Amino acid sequence: MIEQHRIALRNVGRIDPASIQDYMDRGGYDALKKALQTPSDQVVHDITQSGLRGRGGAGFSTGLKKKYTSQASCVLLECMRYIVCNADEGEPGTFKDRIIMEGDPHLLVEGMVIAAYAVGAERGYIYIRGEYHQSITMIRSALVQARRHGFLGNNILGSGFSLDIEVKLGAGSYLCGEELTLLESLEGRRGYPRVKPPFPAESGLFGKPTLINNVETLSHIPAIVINGARWYRQLGTETSPGTKIFTISGEVNHPGYAEVEMGIPLRELIDRGAGGMKDGKRFKAALLGGAAGTFVPESLLDVCMDFDALKEKDAVLGSGAVIVMSTDQSILTMLDSILRFFEHESCGKCVPCRVGTRQLVDLLKRLKGAEGKRPDHVDALVYQSELMANTSLCPLGQSPVLAIKSAVRYFRDELETPQISQSRWR
Ligand SMILES: Cc1cc2nc3c(=O)[nH]c(=O)nc-3n(C[C@H](O)[C@H](O)[C@H](O)COP(=O)(O)O)c2cc1C
Ligand code: SF4
Numbered sequence: 001m002i003e004q005h006r007i008a009l010r011n012v013g014r015i016d017p018a019s020i021q022d023y024m025d026r027g028g029y030d031a032l033k034k035a036l037q038t039p040s041d042q043v044v045h046d047i048t049q050s051g052l053r054g055r056g057g058a059g060f061s062t063g064l065k066k067k068y069t070s071q072a073s074c075v076l077l078e079c080m081r082y083i084v085c086n087a088d089e090g091e092p093g094t095f096k097d098r099i100i101m102e103g104d105p106h107l108l109v110e111g112m113v114i115a116a117y118a119v120g121a122e123r124g125y126i127y128i129r130g131e132y133h134q135s136i137t138m139i140r141s142a143l144v145q146a147r148r149h150g151f152l153g154n155n156i157l158g159s160g161f162s163l164d165i166e167v168k169l170g171a172g173s174y175l176c177g178e179e180l181t182l183l184e185s186l187e188g189r190r191g192y193p194r195v196k197p198p199f200p201a202e203s204g205l206f207g208k209p210t211l212i213n214n215v216e217t218l219s220h221i222p223a224i225v226i227n228g229a230r231w232y233r234q235l236g237t238e239t240s241p242g243t244k245i246f247t248i249s250g251e252v253n254h255p256g257y258a259e260v261e262m263g264i265p266l267r268e269l270i271d272r273g274a275g276g277m278k279d280g281k282r283f284k285a286a287l288l289g290g291a292a293g294t295f296v297p298e299s300l301l302d303v304c305m306d307f308d309a310l311k312e313k314d315a316v317l318g319s320g321a322v323i324v325m326s327t328d329q330s331i332l333t334m335l336d337s338i339l340r341f342f343e344h345e346s347c348g349k350c351v352p353c354r355v356g357t358r359q360l361v362d363l364l365k366r367l368k369g370a371e372g373k374r375p376d377h378v379d380a381l382v383y384q385s386e387l388m389a390n391t392s393l394c395p396l397g398q399s400p401v402l403a404i405k406s407a408v409r410y411f412r413d414e415l416e417t418p419q420i421s422q423s424r425w426r
Contacts, residue, residue, distance in 0.1 A: 002260060002264075009103070010104075030222075032110050036156065040070065043118040044067050046224065052217065055214045057319050059240070059307040066115065068202070069081065070118065070120055080122060080206075082204060082205040083116040083163075084124065084127060084200075084213075085108065085124070086182060086212055086215070089129050090170075091318065092341065093247060095257070096247050096257060100216065101128070101135035104219075105141070106145075108218055109151070111218035111219050112126070113146075116163045117159075117161050123165075125186055127182055128167060143165055178193060180196060183205050187205065193347070220242060237306045240317075243260060244262050245320055246259075246273065247319075247322065248273055248324065249322070250287075250323045252324050253274065256273075260273070265304060267301040283298055283325075285411070288316060290323070291338045291341050292403075296410075303315070314409075332415055335404065338403050342400050343357040343361050345396065352397055353397030357400065364381065367415060378412060385401035385405070
């Protein structure tokens with residue numbers, strides 16, 4: 001068994017998630033009480049000092065985001081700020097936010113109220129993936145209880161700070177997890193991305209400064225407020241402090257999740273976190289970060305799982321999804337399903353991605369059907385994905401290049417020679 005260090009999951013499985021009393025009995029809402037007695041800019045400072053980075057995929061500094069949002073000037077006299085929690089969780093292989101929302105919904109609510117106080121937001125939204133029925137129920141019930149106990153609503157705990165939070169539902173679009181598209185959707189429009197800049201901290205929901213964070217990111221905030229930035233920095237690595245929930249699936253004995261310190265070697269995560277390779281099969285590759293992620297081969301099994309160590313290897317941590325493949329499985333088939341996923345999820349707003357995702361799928365089809373070595377098709381795949389990355393409007397069109405280039409880098413032979421790639425996965 002792997003040694004877990006639980007911050008975001010510390011109450012999961014230990015409390016009745018439907019009971020605010022259970023949460024409070026384990027110190028719940030103490031961080032909010034402490035934060036409300038601290039100047040808001042000090043709370044921002046502490047979060048920045050902790051080094052917490054966004055757990056939604058990009059790994060941006062959470063403290064800096066809060067600083068930019070709180071400092072953003074408003075054009076209108078009456079300055080409204082928003083806080084939005086991204087609970088859309090659409091990345092394939094990722095199910096960490098769901099575990100928090102179902103197992104400890106008050107932790108998210110508390111983290112969100114503290115973050116809102118830090119940036120001066122008066123209104124909040126939790127945008128939850130529509131298929132997550134249990135998460136929706138648990139969060140809605142937690143909000144009602146929090147309001148009853150004075151942790152939400154007008155003049156929270158007599159501090160003079162007011163905030164209300166509403167749940168909004170996503171309707172199954174992967175792209176609506178992208179922050180600017182999510183804001184469009186929240187405003188009631190079709191899920192098309194906006195051009196960046198401006199960034200949400202400057203002009204977000206309804207054109208107002210908006211802090212948008214992932215569920216897991218916000219769930220770290222109460223522990224940081226209680227224990228301090230220095231405590232948090234002692235966990236994980238120098239540039240990626242703290243813990244991370246990894247969701248491990250595929251050809252392992254015990255698929256599931258584990259919250260561990262950042263920097264854990266991939267090998268340990270698979271062997272001790274997921275019981276090793278299924279039925280003694282041989283490891284071939286892991287797809288890190290889901291569809292918008294990268295393949296890593298056996299030679300990288302000892303890589304440290306943090307934002308920068310992976311970046312040095314041209315890999316990504318992303319959402320923390322680890323999809324493990326054995327030598328029984330085909331990279332070509334996996335790549336095919338990734339590219340078909342992007343083709344399906346492309347919103348069609350810009351030509352490079354609308355046409356490009358289709359072309360990538362066609363190229364892969366040709367590769368699969370080709371006889372003998374077809375290096376020209378592999379090169380075309382790389383060329384097309386690079387072209388898309390350079391010309392697409394939003395990050396979705398810039399994503400396929402990651403999986404393609406890592407597959408070509410480590411498994412070129414297999415892609416060029418389809419017969420090596422015969423798969424049991426059809
Ligand atoms: C296509 C696409 C889909 C995304 N889906 C999600 C998602 O489901 N959940 C999430 O938290 N972030 C998602 N992101 C990342 C968000 O745009 C954004 O970076 C995140 O909400 C910021 O929160 P954080 O700083 O706490 O990580 C997605 C990004 C892209 C490009
Ligand atoms: S890159 Fe793709 S998803 Fe993004 S705007 Fe263009 S068509 Fe839509």
